[in-house]
Amino acid sequence: MTEKTTNGIGAPLPRESARRLAEGRGRYVDDITMPGLLHIAFVRAPFAHGRVLKIEKDDAFEVCGVVAVIEGKDLAEICVPYDTNPTGVPNHVSAPQPPLVVDESCFQGEAVVAVVATSRAAAEDGAELVFVDWDELPASCSIEEAQADSAVPAHTNFDDNLTLKHRFGAVDVSDAFANAAHVVESNFDFGRQTGVTLEPRGIIAHWDPRTEELEVWQSHQVPWQMREVYATQLGLSPQSVRVTAPDVGGAFGLKLHAYADELAVVAVSKLMGRPVKYIVDRLEAFTADAHAREARAICRMALDPQGHILGIDARVDAGFGAYAMHPRGSFGEAMQAAQMIGAPYKVGAFRAEVFGWRQNKPPSGAYRGVGQPIACAITEDMIDLAASAVGIDPVEMRRINYRSTLDEGARATEAGLVIEELSLDRCLAKLINAMDYDRLRAEQTALRGKGVYRGIGLASFVELTGVGAGLYGPLGLTVAANEACRLTLQPDGSLTCATSVTDQGQGTLSALAQLIAGEFDIAPDKVRMIAGDTGRTPYGGGAWASRGMALGGEAAKRASERMREGLFEVAAGILQCEPSDLSLANGAVVGPKGPSGLTLAEIAAICHYRPYDSPLGKVPQMTIEESFVPSDVPYIASNGVHAVHIEVDPDLGTVMLLDYWVVDDCGTVVNPLLVDEQLRGGIVQGIGAALYEECLYSEDGQFTNGTLADYVVPMACEMPDIHVGHVTTPTRSTGLGAKGVGEAGTVGAPGAVRTALNDALSPLGARVTQQPFTASRILEAVMAAEAANK
Amino acid sequence: MKSPDFAYLRAESLDEALIALADNEDGIVLAGGQSLVAALNLRLQAPELVIDINHIPGLDGINVTGDTVRIGALVRHAQLMAHSGATRALPLIRAALPYVAHPAIRNRGTTCGSLAYGDPAAEMPACAVAMDATLVLASTDGTREVSARDYYEGLYETQREPYEILIEAHFPVAPTGTRALFDEVVVRRGDFASLGLAGQMRLGGGSIAAFDLVAFGSEPAPRLLTDVAQIALGRVADTGLIADLAQAISDAVRPMESPLATPEIRRRQYRALAKRALRYAMELSDA
């Protein structure tokens, strides 16, 4: 921790640079307009699986304002379908996904026809007059249907729906179970969810036939990835494509992917040579945005008499969509859901099989936490089952099994996780103290006597953050994993940082400015941040897997250090001392004899205008670029423990969230204000998954809760106050020592709510296994227990 | 999703609105617009003519007389909520209004609009049935009065003809000592109610002198629980009565089939909700 905590690392500085958002001066994609801008509305498939027989477009042209009605075959001439078949995951195969359906459509809501008009309203009027004749085909909508032997293929290119098959750990773990004192087992169900960003997806594409350049503005997390995608699909040189992500209204992984409807917009612009805007509306968002988390699992855990874990044996069946999500595939969620089971603990023997099943539903892709919320929920529920089987307190059960480092001489855990030093025991100790655990347990016991059912839930987690090139590279996926910072000292002494990192509200750009400002002891508003625009930033990953500060911060720190070294050489020459004697205080050099009056502005003026005044005879670089990707480890593991205190009404089926605590170790904290809010926001998304959120499909694949009144996301009244604590173990992979935190909240919250609910229901002999835990599912469990006790 | 185009009439008088409605089979009235404009935006409605009655004078009054509170068609939920005379005279309305949606919706949504539309999960129709309110329907043929207890016939089915406008609601002033009974189960504050109870109760010498109760939310339309009320009359207000009434309510309701919950689960919830609501209503002092 550097001593300057006023504005450097560790200062809870507010985001002054973001004040404009509170004044309505944000610039999101839909706020951007330009002359001649056209608008698109899509005619979308009404069936889960169908074949287009005929499209009649003429009536649409009767609408004043309709300029063009474009079908799949029109775009096929200039745009190739997505080909999402990562060589490194051989069985994860996917049919080509065209921008617009050509003949086979395999999820309700897939874009079929693009109506282009002078306004969105006119485009929608036109879309209503396009007649599409369909042949409805049989569909596989649930995981059970998709994995049945007689299953209908979700896409006729295949004769079954298996699209992922993998095993982590040992082939056989049966002897760990053979001589176990206790074996506990449970099944788990996780509902299909979607990210529900308040700002829906949106894109403007402008192909200029004169310059033969494509400009795209898009609400997105990884503009560099999208530059490569559009160049590949349209057969353009990447250098002729520029993608800019302006202000983004929330992303959460949902805006990490390449969508067919957005590709269609780009292709339409290329076809027409006109700027075209398309903003997804809320109904379309539910049926066409990436889905995630649909999974079924079964897990067994073997224990010795004292409660030590001897072995874990698990199977996860994950529900994907009709196509693999482009470009990173749909396997990420399922793989981490299986591999991360038991991660916080020494588990002895470990086996986790994972299967991915194609379904006639929208493609599923990474969403905040990427499978780790499922692994954590399974693990922590099993730990509680084990604690009651062995007869020890759930806190003790966790403490005696926590892992702190890799086993002696091991390169990875049984599941293949390369884990650095963990601090779960210290996090747990701090958590138990913060929540006054013993008092809550005593109060819980007393209240049960009066028929009031309180629950205390605990969830320990390990989370993979700052993921490097080791994840996607070997799988043959062209995904940038480095983060870069191009730092420029302006003639007036201010600094410009162009970073590959992007910010959808996490505050990463403010934290980077704060970090850089701290290195020169200047005010953060003296550091201008440039991000999200491939025309003005260095190449790099963007925002995914909680990498902003972990990797982007390290690049910024290194660039700042190199810049400072160059300036100190000039200053040392002027002040007749050694560069190592120098430091900076509020933007001016401090020499051996104290403040020198030599300001950054003065040095900058010398370097830019009066190089001859530099005693070295030459001047240092005014622009320095550093790029960083972790080389020694594939990712940086962070960890923490969640706890939630709830009250369940076993007759109404309602759950009240009384209080929530989390103690998280994300290494060096640059700005605690931003980090704590990332945790709170992530926790509430995790609570949404646990209690409210599910994409409800009818048995024939019709999405049935496509409004914000029916797909329930958490709102203010039901959410608890969340008490945030920290343990700080800097990572050794970087000089900065920061680990990722963006997903830590979402990873642990579903597990905490699940264990709290089963703790609350245990005196009734009831248990819930299917998330979200709606009133109906809670009451079904209670009524089943009542029937059994009769 | 952008609303389809439509003709717009800003009616300056009630007659002008009624004539336009009678002449245009595909015309629809706009008052608060909180349900209608959402349906227009979602393209679920494509009327040829929207008749805006917001500028008709004389429809936004709240009139409290000795035994009746008259609420005009343009009275916003928030306006009624802030009217001390009306809420003192109608304790059930005072208890239920805070459950209606959210502040921004209550600022524009009208109480009579909610009564006319008859959403099964809406709070105001349930209160109108419990309080035996009278709804005044106007058309080019004149006006007619319909009891709220007859007005709601089925899921979104009411006695209002397409050419009629509900211009006023008359709520009987609750006799002194009347206690409101209102409670509902929602997933989030302000959501459509999964199930709810709206009623009025008056105690005389510790026993039930008057009792009206309506179940709503899971029912296709507000359901007046007359035989439950019969059980209560004359009984002493104690935990025994609460248990009997809670069971009677649970037996009397007929929840719609829904993928969200089976009727059996809804009945169990009604029993618990009734206990909670009755316990609260009975403990209230005679304020």
Place this chain on the structure above:
Amino acid sequence: MPEDTIRFTLNGREVTVSARSRGHLGDLLRYELGQTGTHIGCEHGVCGACNVMMNGRVVRSCLTLAVQIAGAEIETIEHARSDRSTVALQNAFVARNAFQCGYCTPGMIMTARELLAENAAPCREEIRDAISGNLCRCTGYQAIVEAISDAAVTLREHADD
């Protein structure tokens, strides 16, 4: 006033628009009048991102027809700088980091403004109830509750000046 125009007051200025305007007030503000501070999140009245002030009350601009606002006084976040309560809220939101992506913030501030106009010292439950119709997917709401509470304190302390 020519037959085919509608006149209303927007952020203190007289404005006229075509009476043939189609769609809701949110789109009128954003596309025809360039006031993009009002955001559209759902267009069916649930999320609250589109909240603006109409005749001094907070309303959903997506549930208000453009043609319906003749003679009304509309105020959007862009004009809020001139309103003491909104400035206090904006300062508190920045100080508490009570927004992340910023998409819900203009609508949230409009709701909070009406709350503070009616209740100078709201408790946390009253604040949560007031914003129960404003969806935020980033913050988890706690920082927003604290920011509104802070703004209430600031406004009470400086009630006179």
Place this chain on the structure above:
Amino acid sequence: MKMQDSRIIAAPRDSVFEAILKPEMLKICIPGAEEVTGSAAQGFEALVVQKVGPVKAKFRGTVKVEDVVPGTALRLVGEGKGGAAGFARGAATVTLADHPEGTELTYEVDAKIGGKLAQLGSRIIDGFARKMADQFFERFKKALEIETTFDGSTG
């Protein structure tokens, strides 16, 4: 969405069977039917406007008659496209049996609503489909009973 119900119609079985296949009868019985043309043999064309709560959808579609067992049973298969609102498909298996008070008509309806309409959440959709089925057979019962009592003969 499946449901079944039955109605006692005060009219003889064969006149009930004949009546169900006449376009004019379908026009009276299909709630919101504005036009019904065609015949049992080639199938009917229908324009139906259905209003439930916030929804007012115009369906243009066909009604086919299948699995006819003269006098005792038949299947009505309807499919309507509601433009952007989505589509409605339904099949009603109708069986007739003699009954002391006339004819017992039992129907089993399997309705499927899709596209945007389906997205509105089950609150409305179940009601939507059930209402169309119940009203159809209620109106059919009324129309038939008036017709029979009116001319006294078996029509």
